Amino acid sequence: MSKSNKISNVLFICYANTCRSPAAEYFAKGLKQTKYRNELKNVIFDSAGWHDAFDYAQPETINYIQGKGWDISDFRPKVITRELLKKQDLIIGMEKYHLVKIKNKFRDLKKELEGKLFTLKQFNGVALKDDLNIPDPYRTGIENYNRILRIVEENVEKLVRKIIEINRSE
Secondary structure (H helix, E strand, C coil), X not given: CCCCCCCCEEEEEECCCCCHHHHHHHHHHHHHHCCCXXXXXXXXXXXXXXXXXXXXXXXXXHHHHHHCCCCCCCXXXXXXXXXXXXXXXXXXXXXXXXXXXXXXXXXXXXXXXXXXXXXXXXXXXXCCCCXXXXXXXXXXXXXXXXXXXXXXXXXXXXXXXXXXXXXXXX
């Protein structure tokens, strides 16, 4: 995290930035707009992925987010870049592999990224021996897709509360 340990910039990452990471970004933004307006006023949430697969979020993700009453119409997928990583205080992957890939591709940022890379479940305190991955719901059927987005949603709420706690202690 940053030198002050306050968390101001959070990046959610997944494979193509069209399913899980945009859902996480917009869950966090929705909580910021509704439940935690004051506590998160200085926190920016963003998302990115490894591949430029689509120029939109998956329809299932859009429908799920809109079903919560939150607007996702301004979302545009983006690819993980060095510049994007450098400005983050916290980088949250949906799978361990996403974090390993960052470490391998951006070896020269090792020092800058130290203490900033976690899976969503790991940041929330899930033990390393447990499953830290949230699987990709792409093309797995609507029931499974929604089940996975509920897992993301529950974990984002925990993450948001933890960020608030960390920022209050600073």
